[in-house]
Amino acid sequence: MPAGLLGIEELDRTEIESILERAKHFQPIQSQAFKKSDVLRGRMVVNLFFEASTRTRTSFEIAAKRLGADAVSITASGSSVSKGESLVDTLNTLAAMRPDAIIMRHSASGAPHFLARYLPIPIINAGDGTHEHPTQALLDALTIRDQKGTIEGLRVAIIGDIAHSRVARSNVQLLAKFGTEVVLCGPASLVPPELARLAAGVTLTHDIHEAIRDADVVMMLRVQLERQHEAAFPASEYFRFYGLRLEHLDLAKPDAIVMHPGPINRGRELSSDVADSHRSMILNQVENGIAVRMAVLERILGQ
């Protein structure tokens, strides 16, 4: 089976470190006037997005192009999916056009894992349901490293709808491999107790103050109304109890940073002044996304 990238869970620490090293190498290219290399010239990737996405799809497309590869983007609406074709048939059809990899986002958890069993080409998971979003965790790790110099030994608070968050799952998997202390925080209906057994070093709390206390990194998650199948928490008081405000950050380490995978909802999961503060790394994350995805594409498609 060709190696793609399905999740962080399957990677070991050394593999993650080597991706981050290569991403670091690609970082300066982002600020050069001439940004293009040719290591993947003649290669072709298909961006297949069954769910709406702006940043991840654009980021993958730019990453591929900066490495000299051709990139085609397809969104599910207007494709054969709406004509009732099964996912396997759609992917086999695309595979027959001989791209070198398929970058895929899908609303069903495990959809890329299921396809990887049947497809002859590498699949890169750009987010599957509420399961994993591996390149997001890698770009988050790169951002933390940029700011803190290391990932090891930090205390990271992840706050919000953990139950429905693939970003949280991938980050938990990644951070645990580096021995990071991870505190997951949200209302009980969005933080199932089993999360504490997902990896070593993970604890749970329903109190945002407790989560933020002494944190080096505060990661906020989007409230994902589209993935909640019922009102698991009263929306009217979400911000009051789980929204991040500047005063909360007094509890964190003095140099603590705030992260968010985007798109942000100002006034829902974090206040506007937090989003715009000097602690906010939200745009650094977006920028690092390209470097990380270049590293991932190079790793999978190079030579």
Next chain:
Amino acid sequence: MTALLIRGGTVIDPATGLNGPADVRIEDGLIAAVGAGLTAEGAEIFEAAGYIVAPGFVDMHVHLRDPGFEYSETVETGARAAAAGGFTTVCCMPNTSPVNDSATVTNYIVERARKTAIVKVHPIGAITKGSQGEELAAIGSMQKAGVVAISDDGRPVMNARLMRRAMETAESFGLPVINHCEDLNLSAGGDMHEGLQSVRWGLRGIPSCSEDVMVARDILLAEVTRARYHVAHISTKHSVEMVAFAKIRGLKVTSETTPHHFALTDLHMPPYDGNYKMKPPLRGERDTEAIIQGLVSGAIDAIATDHAPHAGSDKMQEFERCPFGIIGLETAIGLSLELVHRGIIPMMRMVQLFTTGPSRIIGLPSGTLAPGTAADITIFDPERRWCYDVNKSYSKSRNSPFHGKEFRGGPVATVVDGAVVWRAQA
């Protein structure tokens, strides 16, 4: 006269307690005698040395998909798979298309069985029209046409008042009510057992309590109505405890479990493999251990397969889109023998769970080798090593998590009304 002598086996008959070497002589489709050194005069001989000879096994919970989903299974192919699994009788659930909620559909199934099935097939009728949970089906007419129980399997009756009326109606016609216990509000959208694995894989969970609350409700209703009430495919610790409690209180409450619910937990499941997706889902270790204890204690009365064929393409989908259910007829004895080999239950208990257990729940005369009764016999070898190749299944479908599994012990021959309808390849 046609005669068959099954010679030299170990006969286990839970109805009489017989457990030892004996021959079984069959004449004109009926048991003629069971005992040592029976005459072979005029009889075809079946050498059964090393084998267990038992009353025909009954699977009280299968889906034959006929009418309506014949691309997945038919009465004919399902009956062949049953015979190859050592079953002489199966009871088929009503979730066909149309639903078996009328004497017309019941008659169709009975007729298909008479013409095409190599084992005995008894239909189970729907509780409500179309299994929609709104209005009682024509229960009395279906009973006259041949249904042996009523159930809205797969679509639990959520309305407690309607369930009470169903129990009262069933009691009037002498039928048991079988419920697939799942509170649909608690389980809504779930694809696997709610636990560490579902959280790890980002799949929505079906909590154990979604079964428990309905078992509790139904037991209370069974006490009010004094009806015969049966929990299908019981899968949780608390449900087993509540059934045991109901039995202590003298209620006519029974339960069955499936081989996969005692053989597998959610930890055995490979990520996103649709062949491990069924309802109720593979539970956690605590529940599975309680199921095994229920088989030992008697809280669970029967093993039933919940054989649920789905054509290949139906399971070739994203996990959340895969339909629920796995086939199970051909692997049931092999999986159950593991409990015997592990010393958890004696062989007699295993045979009971497949014979007198289900027969008493349904009210069938089967499950015994008493002279004069129909010669339905299951012959199995407790030691034979074999590997399950689902591609050689008699079922039309291939959705089994046990493909490639090595078994110790399995069926050898199946006899229905004195005729050998299936024999294992040597």
